[in-house]
Amino acid sequence: MTYWKYRESSLRFINIAYIIVYFVLVGLYKTTGDSHFFFNIYVNIAILSVLAIVLASSYVKAWTEKYQLRLNYILWTVTIISTVIAYYSRSDMYITSHLILLLISIYSLYSRSRMKNYILIYLILVLPFALISEVDFDRKLTSISAMIVVLTMAYVRGIYDEHIYNAYADTNQSQNMLLMNAQEAFALHRIVLDDSGNPVDYIYLAVNAAFEKITGLNGADIIGKTVLEVLPDTENYWIDIFGEVALERISRSVVNYSKAFGKYYEVRAYPTENLEFAVLFMDVTERLHNENKLKHAMKQSDNANQLKTQFLKDINHRLRTPLNGMMGMMQLIDISEVGQYNRELFEAMVLEMKHTRNIINQISKYIDIQGMDFEYTHNNVYNLVKDEVKNYYIDGLDIKVEQSEDKDLEIFIEKKVFLSVLRELVVNAKNHTSNNKVQIKLQYQHNRENQISYMRITVIDYGKGIEKDRLKYIFNEFYHHDFIHIYKESDSISIPMCKQMLLCCGGDLIVESVLNYGTSFTMILPVYNI
Structure with missing residues (x-):
């Protein structure tokens, strides 16, 4: 100035x-x-x-x-x-x-x-x-x-x-002292116009130490010279962009390639005096390279997921068809004509086949989850829970809903996923509670360390509970033998699938249990302020 x-x-x-x-x-x-x-x-x-x-x-x-x-x-x-x-x-x-x-x-x-x-x-x-x-x-x-x-x-x-x-x-x-000592490269230029008033070049007026470090140019050697004198290979689009900034008095921010340096730069240009402009820029070549590598890796991952999904669909089809045939044939067998020993083997075989069919069903549901399009909307969680549990009152189930925060609190969630998981947890609690009572607690929490807020929805039953050493297998879809007497077969999504669905939405599902007192499943949903 x-x-x-x-x-x-x-x-x-x-x-x-x-x-x-x-x-x-x-x-x-x-x-x-x-x-x-x-x-x-x-x-x-x-x-x-x-x-x-x-x-x-x-x-x-x-x-x-x-x-x-x-x-x-x-x-x-x-x-x-x-x-x-x-x-x-x-x-x-x-x-x-x-x-x-x-x-x-x-x-x-x-x-x-x-x-x-x-x-x-x-x-x-x-x-x-x-x-x-x-x-x-x-x-x-x-x-x-x-x-x-x-x-x-x-x-x-x-x-x-x-x-x-x-x-x-x-x-x-x-x-000026701040700009000259900044870590980001700074340069002051004056645009050069031809007889028609069009930008054709620009002059170096001042540069800082970061400019010299990033470009390798010595400020004393380039001050007063034009960019085409210093860097003859400079692309015309740089002159056009800076000419627009200087003549139209507007600011521009671009990421583009410089042939003279063989690098990509993120550039911000601002008008100053008449025909003068200031430029702040940084080398983003490595960042763009990493972004491209990440995009390539994500594309490969998507391709792998598509292959995995297609493979699971094929396996699902190949297993379901013969299994349905076997189940149909077994239903034709007259169990009264089978001896006691053979009857026990027969019942065990039927049980295993049912479990295998259940696994196949879960594979189908897993495929559906992978292809699900999530749609996030603002919802009042308390009202969603109250409306959902009304469906279970007719069965005589005593469900109590508690919320520690404002009941009008709305959060940004995927409604379909939330209701699907909630139904599974309520049905699971209903099947295992011993006094026909289920409790649902809603709690809003804020983590000061990472500055993220969460909504915790806990479904509690008062059943027999699960031993501590067995809890680590609760989310393993294929580990079932020790829990066959605890978790009954259901046509809905399984507990492991509930966890997978919540993980896909950025949430989680955790379990706590005490023998002879009951089990609690807690949905953890991040609160997005959008």
Whole structure:
């Protein structure tokens, strides 16, 4: 950020005052019958036209300080010429007005720099010049007053802008130090335009140490040079992107490849001064490489899962067909004609076949879970549980629902999965409770370590319980012999399937049991604040 930006407002102010005072003075001193009046009108029009150009140019972003200065030189020259013409034409009324305008014009030039002493000298010298040139006129006080007011206001405005600039400079210096010492690469550029105003290159104005480390370029060697001089292989899309930032005054964030360095960079560009822009960037080549490896691994995993699912479907079909035939044939056997020993073998075989059929059913349900599309919605868990347990009251089951938190609390869950697991847990508790009572507890918990909230839904039965050393097998679908007397065959999803479904949703299912007191299954669901 340069001081010129803060002087633009002062220059505009002075030029506006210039125009106003010019009209006032010409109006005050205009006399009819002056043979030189019409000639001087054209001079006035020329001066005012240049003034208008100067004023308008200060609002054009693409115009630089150099062009502003040239226009002020033109204004100064025209003012001097008009003053000389007025003097030799002996039209004294224009000597005073043009003298004042000449001094203001000179001030407008020097207002570019912070030279308050020169401005004070002009303010002091203008008084005797004005008094000498207006000694024979009746309205000299009006002219002098107008001149002093304009110059004083301009001078005060200059001091005001000086304080603004100093305050900004202190802040800007701290920001520059932060950027220069940042771990992220920083560079300041100025865009280069062709004759048609299109971006064709950009110049290095400043870089920090991180820039030198990431690119391997020495800042002292590239400052003042264009990117095509330093890196001739630079792609045109970088120039187009930065040209858009500098000309349209917008910010851009892109990830793209640089042929010159053979790497991918994440770049953020911001407009600063006229035609200047700042760039922050980092090397993301390794990150993108890892992301591509992860995508490839995920694709391979998806392909493997599809093959596994297809294999399970094939196995399911190959096992189910002969098993159904065997079950049908066994039903035709008259068990009364079988001896006691053979009857026990027959019943054991039927039991094993039923279990095998149950495993096949679970495989089918597992395949269904893998292909399930989860749809998360906001739901009131307490209301879902209350509505679901109503279906079991008709069986005489005493179900008590408790919630420790606000009953209006809503969480983001997969409703179908939640209700499927809840039904299985309630049916399981119903089959194993000894006093026909089941308790359901809802509890909201927040983990301070990982800053994640959970909803715990616990279904408790008051049955015989399970021995501690057997609990580790409770979620093993294929370990059944020791639990055949505990868990009855069901057409619904199994306890192991419940756990798998919750894991697919980011949750979990845990079990606790005490012999002769009962068993509790707890669903743990993460609370998503979406």
